[in-house]
Structure formats: structure tokens, C-alpha cells
Amino acid sequence: QVQLVESGGGLVQAGGSLRLSCTASGSIFSINVMGWYRQAPGKERELVAAISSFGGTYYADSVKGRFTISRDNAKNPLYLQMNSLKAEDTAMYYCAACRGVQAMCVRGIYEFDYWGQGTQVTVSS
Numbered sequence: 001q002v003q004l005v006e007s008g009g010g011l012v013q014a015g016g017s018l019r020l021s022c023t024a025s026g027s028i029f030s031i032n033v034m035g036w037y038r039q040a041p042g043k044e045r046e047l048v049a050a051i052s053s054f055g056g057t058y059y060a061d062s063v064k065g066r067f068t069i070s071r072d073n074a075k076n077p078l079y080l081q082m083n084s085l086k087a088e089d090t091a092m093y094y095c096a097a098c099r100g101v102q103a104m105c106v107r108g109i110y111e112f113d114y115w116g117q118g119t120q121v122t123v124s125s
Helices: 102-106
Strands: 002-007 010-013 018-026 033-039 046-052 057-059 067-073 076-082 091-098 112-115 119-124
Touching: 002 091, 002 112, 018 033, 018 091, 018 119, 033 067, 033 076, 033 102, 033 112, 046 067, 046 076, 046 091, 046 102, 057 067
Parallel strands: 010 119
Antiparallel strands: 002 018, 018 076, 033 046, 033 091, 046 057, 067 076, 091 112, 091 119
């Protein structure tokens, strides 16, 4: 089992920045890919960014050039630096972990198995 704990959400004005953190514990050796999802009220859950054990990254088109996913050491902790925030970035953000290879995890062929409890990001316009 893997436990994921997010932090760093909050309220920010449009154009501002936030950094989310995710700390993993447990059987983290089984994880290949870690990512950030978000879900706004009434909308489907969206994969925002992901990073593999080899450092390969994926970004949703909606955040490319504004968000950066990174990690300090191997898989832990995981960060999401969010710049130039927009009102449409408002959502609950979840850290997630996948045991498959990056391409399969990003495409949803291999599901993200572990999830954090989420941290709220609210961007005021």
C-alpha cells in the first residue's frame, strides 16, 4: 500500500502562483509514475501533469507553459508549481500514483492506483 498526502492549496488571485506538495509513504518502490489530477464541480476529473521514475513528464494542454511537475529525490516529495493561475484552474487537486509505464498511465490504460485526499485550489478573478 501507498499513502499520499497533499498540501499547499489555497486561495490566490488570478495571475498568482501556488506550489502543491505530495509526500508518499509505504511501498513507494512499486510506483513508476506520479501525477496530479484535478476535478472542478460538475466537471470530469482531469490529469494535469505526470512524471515518471526516469524524469519524463506529461502536461495537459490547458496547463502547458504554466505548471511544472517535479520531485526532489526519486519519487518523493512530488511538487506542482502553478504559475499564471486562471479562474478555470479552480478545482480540488489530487496527487496520484501509478505502477504502470508512463504512456499507459497517462492514457488511462493502466489506472492510477493510489490517491491522496486532495487539496483545494481557488483562483479568484
